[in-house]
Amino acid sequence: MANPVYSSVVSKDELSFIRDWTAGISGASPKPGSKDAWKDRIPAGIPVSFKFGDSCGKEVLDKAGWDRKSGDWSDGKRSHTLTSTDITTGLLCTIEITEYTDFPAVEWVLHFTNTSSEDSPAISEVSAIDLLWKTPGAVPVLHHSRGSDELPDDFEYVSEVMAQLRTPARSIHLNPGKGYNPFNEWADGRSSVEWLPFFNLQSGDDGIVMAIGWSGQWVADFIHDGEGNMQIKAGMEFLDSKLLPGESIRTPSIMVLYWKGEPIHGENVLRQFLLAHHTPQVDGKPVVPPFPHATFGGAPTTEHLDMIKKITDHKLLYDYYWIDAGWYGNSPEASTDVFNGDWGRTGDWWANPYRHPNGLRPICDAAHQAGMKAVLWVEPLRATYGTQVTLDHPEWFLNHNGEPFQPEEQILLDLGHPGACQWAIDTVSRLVDETGIDIYEEDFNYWRILECFAHKDSPDRRGISEIRFTEGLYHFWDELKRRYPKLLIGNCASGGRRIDLESITRSLTLWRSDYNCFPVDHDLLQLHTVGIAHWIPLNGTSPVAEPNDTYAFRSGLAPAGEFMLDECGRLKRPEYDEATWEWYRQMMRDYMRIRPYWYGDYYPLMSCSLNKDTWMAFQLHHREMEEGVVAAFRRSESPLTSADFTLRGLTEDATYEFEDADTHEKWQVVTDQGDTNLNIVIPTKRTARLLFYRKIS
Secondary structure (H helix, E strand, O other): OEOHHHOOOOOHHHHHHHHHHHHHHHOOOOOOOOOOHHHHOOOOOOOOEEEEOOEEHHHHHHHHOOEEEEOOOEOOEEEEEEEEEOOOOOEEEEEEEEEEOOOOEEEEEEEEEEOOOOOOOOEEEEEOEEEEEEOOOOOOEEEEEEOOOOOOOOOOEEEEEHHHOOOHHHEEEEOOOOOOOOOOOOOOOOOOOOEEEEEEEEOOOEEEEEEEEOOOOEEEEEEEOOOOEEEEEEEEOOOEEOOOOOOEEEOOEEEEEEEEOOHHHHHHHHHHHHHHHOOOEEOOEEOOOOOEEEEOOOOOHHHHHHHHHHHHHOOOOOOEEEEOOOOEOOOOOOOOEOOEOOOOOOOOOOEOOOOOOOOOHHHHHHHHHOOOEEEEEEOOOEEEEOEHHHHHOHHHEEOOOOOOOOOOOEEEEOOOOHHHHHHHHHHHHHHHHHHOOOEEEEOOOOOOHHHHHHHHOOOOEEOHHHHHHHHHHHHHHHHHHHHOOOOEEEEOEOEEOOOOHHHHHHOEEOOOEHHHHOOOOHHHHHHHHHHHOOOOOOEEEOOOOOOOOHHHHHHOOOOEEOOOOOOOOOOOOOOOOHHHHHHHHHHHHHHHHHHHHHHOEEEEOOOOOOOOOOEEEEEEEEOOOOEEEEEEEEOOOOOOOEEEEEEOOOEOOOEEEEEEOOOOOEEEEEOEOOEEEEEEEOOOOOEEEEEEEEEOO
């Protein structure tokens, strides 16, 4: 039997804790035999708060009373709806709650509606979660990860012991960050620049994982009073607005998951929960992430067709062909790579007649005939002033200073404007129809979003533009999925700067960091994989690997891998000898062999580190398959030739067969109480080993 501490097996205690707490919030009937253990950890009441004018809004609504309705169980979940109306002002508050049969998780989203004929008092200080988590006898530790800021430490896993903090009241204040911008600190407004909106609060041998669903500017505060109480508050950072008569708004969604054991157990339960309920699905199963060849779209059609033929001739195992930026517009000039040409001049979304005289369909058709699906890079939310749509409909766009648009200025498509949102839907739909693509890869390189909203909002409507823009984004993606049920959406935003619970539900993060756009330190690239894997089960990157550099390829392992022959035009690849082509095929075979294990449990075998004189190692273990892989890296400055690791999640008193991916040497190991000590020898610096294993008895 698998060790429950080191696997994603959910215990009855975990399920009953969340189920009973949900019953306490929603008013649903608790399960027979309920112990109400949550009451020792969480005070009773609805875990949200806000101000309504000068009043505590929740107190006003509690006094008015809450109506509670519960739905039936369906597809492993059921919903509860809580409503309350302030008779004096007509403010209607609705909380939509979802609970799950197989996971100790509950989530909710808060809505406000002004049902009166007058403007409402201002709604402000909205905490979509306001929860007191009691931690008697335990010092809380907050585990979380950095965001995607084009840095070597992107996604670094960080553990902060609350008792050791020197901030006031032992508090941690987090938001997505302002990101890199040399001109103005009021930059960005995307959801995962400096920090990911996923957190694991450990309180001894149990804890809660929390996730925020908001593809904009969120804020989270974790405050420890030093006496066994943790206050958790999170929501949209900038909201202070009245509502117009009949107007409704939504707030960020919140997910809470309870776990017992070790933090990595909670994170593995999170991974399985996200795969089941917050990952794009095909035929009722989470999608298989692509393994594409990406080529710069500025290359002419003939070069794309030659590349597809080369992939076929050399029997390379790509399952997608990716047409990246540069394929659009009217410029007769060459656009050879991301550092040259006019790829950044977005807005005219038709195939460039000089580069692709017959459009993109011949490329996509050739990819399909070669057994691959097609990916197309598009960036509809950023436009260059002077492109046709910006001249026809300037009212659809915003800029960061509120001044009249200037020629060639980069401006933001305001998805909060119904016409602009419909244009985005229709434009991408036309491209899908014209090209036959299978993945729409959306990039989003606008950096000063919050400034755009600040100039649009009046003083008594702060935050409304961000809400409408975010709602428009979700409508845009949801409508594409309605029109094209088999279409996958790839989510890029200068790398992985728009990762949150809502975005990963609708899309795949196929390019998790723009750190890979520039010279890459492969020792440090490993940290991206081991950091993000705690939270996001499916994501992608490129190893930026030169031919025959196995260490570089393995340093960029990910569920989706853009293992390109030319790195989007940056590297001019010569013709290779057969040994080099075989190296490519072997790397691809290894990737394909690993790919199923990303759907299982993840175990970091060493702590995240930027030090180049150490090792890095992690394990992927698929419980149902009883198989997995260990990846170990001796970094470029490490003096150590061997290291010992304890594998996790294996069955007790069982025999496993291990295989070295390079030498194909095989050996057997008998487990001891679910843990297995493994010694790995790597005699040469800057070398990586892959060890596959499977249970044989």
